[in-house]
Amino acid sequence: MSLVQVDELCVTYGATPALSHVSLRIDPGEIVTIVGPNGSGKTSLLRAIIGAIKPFKGQVSHAHDLKIGYVPQKLHIDETLPITVSRFLNLQGGVTSTDISDALTQAGVPELEKAQLSQLSGGQFQRVLLARALIAKPDLLLLDEATQGLDQRGSASFYQQIETVRNTTGCAVLMISHELHVVMSASDRVICLNSHIC
Known part of the structure; x- marks a missing residue:
């Protein structure tokens, strides 16, 4: 059974259509990449899949008890805030130190547990956000252009880590990217979106 089933999804902002009759499914364990120009929806x-916006038409169905992990494009943290990676990951509550070290290991940065958030490079911070998404042991991992701002080497390394995460945890991955040349090798399917599926 699919983890997520999207049927004839239409999303509008006022009179402006963002998505028009989009249908797709995400199956367990697969990596699906969405590509498309800016403003293509x-x-x-992703926001419709996680329930952050209400469709104008169509529907999104989730498998029973589906757990979703989400890695945003950016997360702005006050650079003067004195907080360690471990403390940041603990903000979700109900998290053990084992959960934190396991998630950082899965994200490929076990050495960052005691590091100050403000001292991290862009690539390291994205790995910490990945660890944050993995703490809940998701069935589906959503990544919204999670490598924006990283150089090509950093992006390639991040996507290799995503493939490793899928292989070790079995979670499905749905990611948005502009970097088709980088994601092709890590993806089972690539969907081209421009308000509809091309």
Whole structure:
């Protein structure tokens, strides 16, 4: 059974259509990448899947008890805030130190547990956000252009880590990317979106 089933999804902002009759499914354990130009509805699709926006028409169905992990494009943290990676990951509550170290290991940065958030490079911070999404042991991992601002080497390394995460945890991955040349090798399917599926 699919983890997520999207049927004839239409999303509008006022009179402006963002998504028009989009249908797709995400199956267990697969990596699906959404590509498309700016303004093509990629982020709107992710937001509809997590329930952050209400469809104008159509529907999104989830498998029973589906757990979703989400890695945003950016997360702005006050650089003067004195907080360690471990403390940041603990903000979700109900998290053990084992959960934190396991998630950081899965994200490929076990050495960052005691590091100050403000001292991290862009690539390290994205790995910490990945660890944050993995703490809940999701069935589906959503990534919204999670490598924006990283150089090509950093992006390639991040996507390799995503493939490793899928292989070790079995979770499905739905990611948005502009970097088709980088994601092709890590994806089972690539969907081109421009308000509809091309």
